[in-house]
Amino acid sequence: MWLLGFLCTSSGILIGGxxxxxxxGIQKKVDVVYxxxxxxxxGLICFEIIPEAIEISGxxxxxVGFSIGMLIFEVLHRVFHQKQVFxxxxxxxxxxLTGVILMFSFSIHNIPMGIILGANEEADFTMTLLQTLLFHSIPEGIILFTPLILAGINxxxxLLISFIVSIPVSLGVFMGGFLGYNHQTLNTILISITIGIIFMVTVSEILYPALIQSSIFKVLLCMVIGIGIIGLYVKAF
Structure with missing residues (x-):
C-alpha cells in the first residue's frame, strides 16, 4: 500500500510538472502564470482541502492548524531572508525559494493523506483514495513546478523533487496502519497546517509580486480563471 500511495502521488506530480x-512558452508572462x-x-484550498479537513474533525x-501553518510560514520566511544563503x-x-516552500508545504500535506490511506481497511474505498491521490497531485505538480521551471531546473x-514530495505519503501509510482512525484531530491539524502555509505562500510569494509588477485587473482575472479551472476539475474528479 505504501508503494501504491507513493506511485500515485509521484505520478500525479510528474503529470502536473x-x-x-x-x-x-507562456511562462515568460509571469503575471499571467502566477x-x-x-x-x-x-481553489484547491477552498473546494477540496478545507472541506476535507472540516469533514475529518470539524x-x-x-x-487551529491553519493558524499554526501561518505562523510556521512567517518563521520560515524570516529565517530564509535573514540568512545570506537564502x-x-x-x-x-x-x-x-517559492518552489522550496511549496515543496515543504506539499510534503507536510501528504503525511495525513497517507495516514488516511494506511488506516483504511475497505478495498473499494482504498481504490477511491488512490485515484484521489493521483488526480489531487496533478494541480499540485503544476503549482510546484511552475516557479522551478522558471528557475531553470533540469x-x-x-524527478528527485517529485519523489521527495511523495515520500511522506508512504510514511503516512505506515503511521496510519499503526494509529488507525483514533487520531482524526491530529490528521485535521496536519492538513490545516499545510493550508495555512500554502495560503501564505500564495499571497506573499505568488499573488503579491504579480500584483505589484503588473495590472491588478489582469492578475485578478487570471486568478478567477484559475479558481474556475480547479472548481471544474474537482467537480469532475
Whole structure:
C-alpha cells in the first residue's frame, strides 16, 4: 500500500510538472502564470482541502492548524531572508525559494493523506483514495513546478523533487496502519497546517509580486480563471 500511495502521488506530480513544462512558452508572462497558479491554489484550498479537513474533525481543529501553518510560514520566511544563503537578489533565486516552500508545504500535506490511506481497511474505498491521490497531485505538480521551471531546473532534479514530495505519503501509510482512525484531530491539524502555509505562500510569494509588477485587473482575472479551472476539475474528479 505504501508503494501504491507513493506511485500515485509521484505520478500525479510528474503529470502536473509535464503540463507546466508543456506550457513553458507562456511562462515568460509571469503575471499571467502566477495569477492562474494563485487561483488554482486558492481553489484547491477552498473546494477540496478545507472541506476535507472540516469533514475529518470539524472547524476548531481546522482553524487551529491553519493558524499554526501561518505562523510556521512567517518563521520560515524570516529565517530564509535573514540568512545570506537564502536572500533572493535575483528572480531565479526568488523562484527557487517559492518552489522550496511549496515543496515543504506539499510534503507536510501528504503525511495525513497517507495516514488516511494506511488506516483504511475497505478495498473499494482504498481504490477511491488512490485515484484521489493521483488526480489531487496533478494541480499540485503544476503549482510546484511552475516557479522551478522558471528557475531553470533540469529533468533529473524534477524527478528527485517529485519523489521527495511523495515520500511522506508512504510514511503516512505506515503511521496510519499503526494509529488507525483514533487520531482524526491530529490528521485535521496536519492538513490545516499545510493550508495555512500554502495560503501564505500564495499571497506573499505568488499573488503579491504579480500584483505589484503588473495590472491588478489582469492578475485578478487570471486568478478567477484559475479558481474556475480547479472548481471544474474537482467537480469532475
Amino acid at each position: 509535464a503540463i507546466a513544462w508543456a506550457f513553458r 495569477g492562474l497558479c494563485a487561483g488554482i491554489i486558492l 472547524w476548531l481543529s481546522t482553524v 536572500k533572493t537578489t535575483t528572480k531565479k533565486e526568488s523562484y527557487i 529533468l533529473l532534479k524534477g
